[in-house]
Amino acid sequence: MTDTEPAPAVRETAEAIATMEIRGAATIASAAAEALAEQAEAAAEADATASDPEAFRASLRAAGRTLRETRPTAVSLPNALRYVLQRMEGETVDALRDSVVDASDAFVRQLDRAQDDLGEVGANRLADGDTVMTHCHSTDALACIEAAVEQGKSISAVVKETRPRQQGHITAEALREMGVPVTLIVDSAARRYLDEVDHVVVGADSIAADGGVINKIGTSGLAVNARERGVPIMTAAQTIKLHPETLTGHTVEIEMRDEAEVIESEAREAIGEVAVENPAFDVTPPRYMDAIVTEHGQFPPESIVTLMRELFGEGAAEPWAEQ
Numbered sequence: 001m002t003d004t005e006p007a008p009a010v011r012e013t014a015e016a017i018a019t020m021e022i023r024g025a026a027t028i029a030s031a032a033a034e035a036l037a038e039q040a041e042a043a044a045e046a047d048a049t050a051s052d053p054e055a056f057r058a059s060l061r062a063a064g065r066t067l068r069e070t071r072p073t074a075v076s077l078p079n080a081l082r083y084v085l086q087r088m089e090g091e092t093v094d095a096l097r098d099s100v101v102d103a104s105d106a107f108v109r110q111l112d113r114a115q116d117d118l119g120e121v122g123a124n125r126l127a128d129g130d131t132v133m134t135h136c137h138s139t140d141a142l143a144c145i146e147a148a149v150e151q152g153k154s155i156s157a158v159v160k161e162t163r164p165r166q167q168g169h170i171t172a173e174a175l176r177e178m179g180v181p182v183t184l185i186v187d188s189a190a191r192r193y194l195d196e197v198d199h200v201v202v203g204a205d206s207i208a209a210d211g212g213v214i215n216k217i218g219t220s221g222l223a224v225n226a227r228e229r230g231v232p233i234m235t236a237a238q239t240i241k242l243h244p245e246t247l248t249g250h251t252v253e254i255e256m257r258d259e260a261e262v263i264e265s266e267a268r269e270a271i272g273e274v275a276v277e278n279p280a281f282d283v284t285p286p287r288y289m290d291a292i293v294t295e296h297g298q299f300p301p302e303s304i305v306t307l308m309r310e311l312f313g314e315g316a317a318e319p320w321a322e323q
């Protein structure tokens with residue numbers, strides 16, 4: 001390992017995030033924080049960095065860049081890197097390592113606590129006997145349903161399969177394990193089933209300062225249909241999903257993934273020369289979302305900017321940048 005080469009554990013985590021073996025905004029964030037701790041442990045042992053605090057810092061920043069480059073849309077990833085790298089301090093390599101490991105542990109603990117707290121808030125929006133509709137797989141959204149079940153409410157679910165990666169299957173299994181009766185449907189059946197649904201519950205990968213919700217592709221269409229059918233829709237999003245760069249007018253980059261996720265090679269060849277696109281996310285305008293549920297309470301999307309300013313100020317530092 002040279003001073004800027006990430007430890008094998010960091011490269012493995014980065015690869016797993018890029019291929020979506022590790023996926024879901026919150027899970028990506030905790031994996032990234034843990035990878036930085038592993039980098040710190042490895043760098044404290046490596047010849048090039050063990051006795052050189054500046055080389056140690058450089059190796060942590062390089063690991064941050066490797067992790068940052070994996071997927072562009074879920075802001076929980078750079079927010080995790082910010083949390084840990086901004087707390088890296090000390091004059092010696094041992095002190096630096098300890099500060100990174102401690103920050104990483106604190107971040108992961110905070111993430112779990114936030115999800116539990118958010119679940120309680122979201123559960124209060126659900127009533128006994130409600131049927132919820134879900135899209136994709138969100139641990140934050142599931143936390144709301146699980147807390148409602150733990151409150152003794154009887155909840156059923158209509159689960160959208162969520163093409164192309166079918167994360168709805170993961171949601172269906174998780175809900176079944178909670179004892180929630182599940183009906184799995186294809187995405188295009190959603191509007192038909194909205195008449196049988198009391199609440200739509202989705203997660204988020206990023207929340208923009210204007211209250212726009214960036215979530216799995218298909219969320220915006222679902223939200224528009226829910227509004228038209230008069231069904232409330234909430235997004236469950238811990239505050240690590242708030243995108244500080246959008247405070248200064250930046251837009252959120254929507255990840256475009258490989259066409260192979262959409263169409264098998266044989267079918268692709270048979271169709272011939274056509275374009276195939278695979279955007280992973282879309283933006284739901286704030287007027288189509290009833291509430292953003294966070295660990296700090298629930299907010300109308302248009303007012304989320306106040307919470308963002310409180311938590312992030314106006315700036316979004318990049319402590320992983322080369323110096």
Ligand SMILES: O=P(O)(O)OC[C@H]1O[C@H](OP(=O)(O)O)[C@H](O)[C@@H]1O
Pocket residue numbers: 023024025026027135136137138139140141167202203204205215216280
């Ligand atoms: O953080 P939690 O709530 O678990 O997940 C949040 C969001 O992350 C997922 O993205 P992907 O499957 O990684 O592309 C989905 O869009 C989901 O709603």
